[in-house]
Amino acid sequence: MSNWLDEVKWDSNGLVAAIAQDSKTGRILMMAYMNREALELTVERQEAVYYSRSRQKLWHKGESSGHTQKLEEIRLDCDGDMIVMQVQQIGGIACHTGRESCAYRRLENEQWVVVDPVLKDPSDIYQ
Template sequence: MNDTWLDKVSWAADGLVPAIAQDEGTGCVLMMAWMNREAFNLTVQTGEATYWSRSRKKLWHKGEESGNIQRVKEIRLDCDGDVVLLKVEQDGGIACHTGRASCFFSRLEQGKWVEIDPVLKAPNEIYQKKS
């Protein structure tokens, strides 16, 4: 596949672009992560979301540990070319490492952050320690 489409992305100085994952069916924003060229290219090639982990400094195939893979149904680029939108089917219904459907589970109410979405599965049940 010709990768000139990657040249249309306005990559930040660090070589990354923010990527928003949105549930294809409900429209709910699930999470935001970062992609470099390799992660973006792998996402397109495999049809499953791959991101760049800034903390681990490595590629991160969403669901590699939890099994909650994001199957990409559509990819969009914003008008400035500096944000990617992935419309996904979220395996397991859990996108957040806290065991919630979305990473955006806290709402600002009268100067305090209130957790408004339930934990669907405890993180220790999702992320089993490898022996």
């Protein structure tokens, strides 16, 4: 019997795309990447752990902001190269800009328009 982690199709950098979706509303909160260790820790802790490509290290979502993501369900897509997590977003803020979702800009007349409010000033979140 193979390890469930072996069924994930990791990219050439050993990463897989991971989407966090609000379990109550269905809204996409964010997309990040996980390496094998991050995915294993996410399942073990039942909280989202990602891999920061810019910092080249594991990143426990909410470690500095307190806005953790409690895992309710995790799925692997048909190709095995994308993770979708149903999460409870603690504090209601997933984005480092202080918004509910990282997808806060909508294309209108060929321009990106900010359509979601800042719920909390980032300077009050990250001190």
